[in-house]
Amino acid sequence: MKKNSSPYLLTFFACWLLWLLLTASFATDELLSGFLISLVISLITAPKMNILNGLNFHWAFLIGLVRYLVYFFYALIKANLDLAKRVLSKDMKINPRMVEIETTMQSDLGKLFLANSITLTPGTLTVDVNENRLLVHWIDCPENTDLDAITHTIVSKFENYLKGFVR
Amino acid sequence: MHLAGEIILLIGAIFVFLGALGLLRMPDVYNRIQVGTKAVTLGSIGIIIGVALINPLWWSKLLVILGFILLTSPVSSSAITKAFYRSGIAPWRETEKNKNQDEKEASL
Structure with a gap:
């Protein structure tokens, strides 16, 4: 299960980060709509994001x-x-x-x-x-x-x- | 801050200009793409940083633009070069130029 959840998390945070950078505001409604949209996008696209497997996460x-x-x-x-x-x-x-x-x-x-x-x-x-x-x-x-x-x-x-x- | 931004903008513009000059001076398509990609990438980075210094409120959007330029510009130039290579255009060689000149001189 842990192995399968990481592309979802990664896609989600990448989308949310992009949203935050583009809107450049920390207003609650912006954060919330960004959260929802990133969630939907990551649920749809994460199974196809095989390229992210190349990232090598470790302490450094x-x-x-x-x-x-x-x-x-x-x-x-x-x-x-x-x-x-x-x-x-x-x-x-x-x-x-x-x-x-x-x-x-x-x-x-x-x-x-x-x-x-x-x-x-x-x-x-x-x-x-x-x-x-x-x-x-x-x-x-x-x-x-x-x-x-x-x-x-x-x-x-x-x-x-x-x-x-x-x- | 404003002055530094303008100086960096100018440096970026100079690199873009050098890229254009290189496009005119280089002998074949591969060298031209090399000049085009490198000079224009650094030039646009300079322009983006300059704009960010002049108008700091835009930094986040400019950061996104910077990331996408760095990721996509080399890929696109690679794709163009690959297409040229597949279509059978041979790289230019110094020796061929000399050979052609020798032939010209011989015919004169």
């Missing part, structure tokens, strides 16, 4: 999430400075390649986060996800690299952070 869940977000924004800003440099330089030093990398993320949610992170970080763009292989377009690929080296450069750091809160 929030810490893992915050650490990931901090690193993510750092990588995003670094990516944009790198990109600005490339766009503004006279002879664009780019050497684009399609490379394949391997991921150890188990769940769909983990792969989604990883793919999004790869897309928003320096010089890489996820093209396709296939089982545990990701096809990545790399804007400045060094010569003569094998799968392990590429995997190590692109994903290993993100995976470390992601494993703090998803499978």
Whole structure:
């Protein structure tokens, strides 16, 4: 029973949080109508929310999430400075390649986060996800690299952070 | 507060501009999408934070917008790139450009 109730709770609180953020008021009637609507939505949709199973709840869940977000924004800003440099330089030093990398993320949610992170970080763009292989377009690929080296450069750091809160 | 908001708005706008410039300068569709996604995502984050500083009452709605942009913008660009890749457009290579130039010079 406990195993089955968690997607309901999760969907319910996500809906309610979204409602609260959008209405931005703590008036009783707002809270109550939000509560009722979130309840109905979570009852209808929770059985289909399989993607939420990827969340890995444990004592350090929030810490893992915050650490990931901090690193993510750092990588995003670094990516944009790198990109600005490339766009503004006279002879664009780019050497684009399609490379394949391997991921150890188990769940769909983990792969989604990883793919999004790869897309928003320096010089890489996820093209396709296939089982545990990701096809990545790399804007400045060094010569003569094998799968392990590429995997190590692109994903290993993100995976470390992601494993703090998803499978 | 107001001034800081305007400065961050300006930074966001600069990144969006760089994204547009990159769209013009990059050689093929994959590189263009890379520039477009990254620059426009950070640019819109900057604009949203700037607006939040200028008008702090809107912070919760802006937070929701920020979350959805961060989740959906990479997914959409991935989907577009996948469609291009499936339709058989090969990535641009430095060597091909050089080869074409050599051929041009040879024909001259």
